[in-house]
Amino acid sequence: MDFTPISHADITAFLMHYKELSALMVLLFSIVTTLIVMPKIILISKKKNLTATTNARTSHRGIVPTLGGIGVFTGLLLSANISAVLFATYDQLINLMIFNILVLMLLLVGVLDDIMTIAPRKKFLSQLVIAFAFILSTQIYIPSFSGLFGIGSIPTLIGMVFSVFVMVLIINAYNLIDGIDGLAGMLGTVISGVLSIVFYMSDYFFLCLISLALVGSLLAFLVFNFSRRLKIFLGDTGSMVVGFVLSVQVVLFLSVADKNPQLDLFKNAPIFVMALLSYPLLDxxxxxxxxxxxxxxxxxxxxNHIHHRLIDLGLSHKYASVIIALYTVCITLLTFLLNDLPINVVFCIILPVATGTMLLPFVVHRKRNK
Incomplete structure (x- = not known):
C-alpha cells in the first residue's frame, strides 16, 4: 500500500480546483474566529472600563465596549495569512507581511485613541505615514486615471502621492460614517464583498480571499453590534483598520485594472470605485x-451626517444602515450597467444621481419641519 505523503503543492492544487469551496472555507473561518474572539474582548473591555460614554451625539444607552476592531482585526489577519500559506505567490507573501505590520501599527494607534484619545492631527499623521509606508514598500499604487478628465497614465511619483491621498481619504471617510449601529459593518461588507466578486471573476483569487476575510469578520462583528446583551462598537480601533484594508483593496483594484484594460470588469474602473465609496466620500x-x-x-x-438625518426621520439604526447599504449596491450596479459608455459620460451621469439620492433625507427632513 502506498503511503506517499501529500505535499503542499497537492493541497493547493486541490483547493484551486474547488475555488468556490476554498472561498467559502475562508469566509466561514473568518466568521467563526471573530465570533469566538469578540465575547472575550467584550468581557475584558467591561472589566477594564474601556467603554463608550454617552453624550449629545450618541444614541446608545448603557455601557458599550469600543474595541470591536480588535476582534475584526483578529479574524481578518488569521484568515488572510492562512490563505496566503496556501494560495499566495512569493511577492504576495512579502506584501502581506508588510500589510500585517502596518495594520498592526494602525490598530495600536486606534487602541490608544479609544483608551486615551489622540489629537486628530496626530491620528492623521500616523495614517499618512502608514499609507506612505505601504505604497513605497510594496510599489503598489494607482498608475492611471483611465481617461477620466482626459488623463491617462500618470508619472510614478504622482501616482504614489495620489495613492497615499486616496488611502488617507478612505480611512477618514470610513471613520467618520461610523456613527450608528450597523452602518460601518454593513458598508464595509458591501464594499469588500463587491471587490471580492470582481477579483474572483478576473482570476485574482488570492485578492478575492483577502476581501472575503474582511467580509467574514465584519459579518461576525454585526452580530454583536446589533446585540443588546453583548453589544460592542468598532471604535477608532476598528474604523481605521477596516478603512485601511478597504483603501488597500481599492488601490489594488485600480492597479490591477490598469494591467487588464481588455476585461469588461475593469472598464471605467475609477468611476466604479467612486460609486462603491460614494456614500462615505460624498458625506x-x-x-x-x-x-x-x-x-x-x-x-x-x-x-450633521446623512445617517443622522435618516434617524431623525424615524428610522431605526438597522433600517437606516440597510438603506445606505442598498443605495451603495444600486449605484454600483448602475455604474456597471453603463460600462459601455465613455468614462467621462458615466461620471457626468453617476455624480448627480449619487448626490441627488443622498440629499433626499435632508429635503424630506426640511419639508417635515416646515
Missing amino acids: TLRVFFIRIKCGRSPFSADR
Whole structure:
C-alpha cells in the first residue's frame, strides 16, 4: 500500500480546483474566529472600563465596549495569512507581511485613541505615514486615471502621492460614517464583498480571499453590534483598520485594472470605485465643507451626517444602515450597467444621481419641519 505523503503543492492544487469551496472555507473561518474572539474582548473591555460614554451625539444607552476592531482585526489577519500559506505567490507573501505590520501599527494607534484619545492631527499623521509606508514598500499604487478628465497614465511619483491621498481619504471617510449601529459593518461588507466578486471573476483569487476575510469578520462583528446583551462598537480601533484594508483593496483594484484594460470588469474602473465609496466620500466632503464654512475644524464632531438625518426621520439604526447599504449596491450596479459608455459620460451621469439620492433625507427632513 502506498503511503506517499501529500505535499503542499497537492493541497493547493486541490483547493484551486474547488475555488468556490476554498472561498467559502475562508469566509466561514473568518466568521467563526471573530465570533469566538469578540465575547472575550467584550468581557475584558467591561472589566477594564474601556467603554463608550454617552453624550449629545450618541444614541446608545448603557455601557458599550469600543474595541470591536480588535476582534475584526483578529479574524481578518488569521484568515488572510492562512490563505496566503496556501494560495499566495512569493511577492504576495512579502506584501502581506508588510500589510500585517502596518495594520498592526494602525490598530495600536486606534487602541490608544479609544483608551486615551489622540489629537486628530496626530491620528492623521500616523495614517499618512502608514499609507506612505505601504505604497513605497510594496510599489503598489494607482498608475492611471483611465481617461477620466482626459488623463491617462500618470508619472510614478504622482501616482504614489495620489495613492497615499486616496488611502488617507478612505480611512477618514470610513471613520467618520461610523456613527450608528450597523452602518460601518454593513458598508464595509458591501464594499469588500463587491471587490471580492470582481477579483474572483478576473482570476485574482488570492485578492478575492483577502476581501472575503474582511467580509467574514465584519459579518461576525454585526452580530454583536446589533446585540443588546453583548453589544460592542468598532471604535477608532476598528474604523481605521477596516478603512485601511478597504483603501488597500481599492488601490489594488485600480492597479490591477490598469494591467487588464481588455476585461469588461475593469472598464471605467475609477468611476466604479467612486460609486462603491460614494456614500462615505460624498458625506465626508459635505460635512467637511459645512464645518469649515462654520469656522470649525473639519474633524470636529457633530450630528450633521446623512445617517443622522435618516434617524431623525424615524428610522431605526438597522433600517437606516440597510438603506445606505442598498443605495451603495444600486449605484454600483448602475455604474456597471453603463460600462459601455465613455468614462467621462458615466461620471457626468453617476455624480448627480449619487448626490441627488443622498440629499433626499435632508429635503424630506426640511419639508417635515416646515
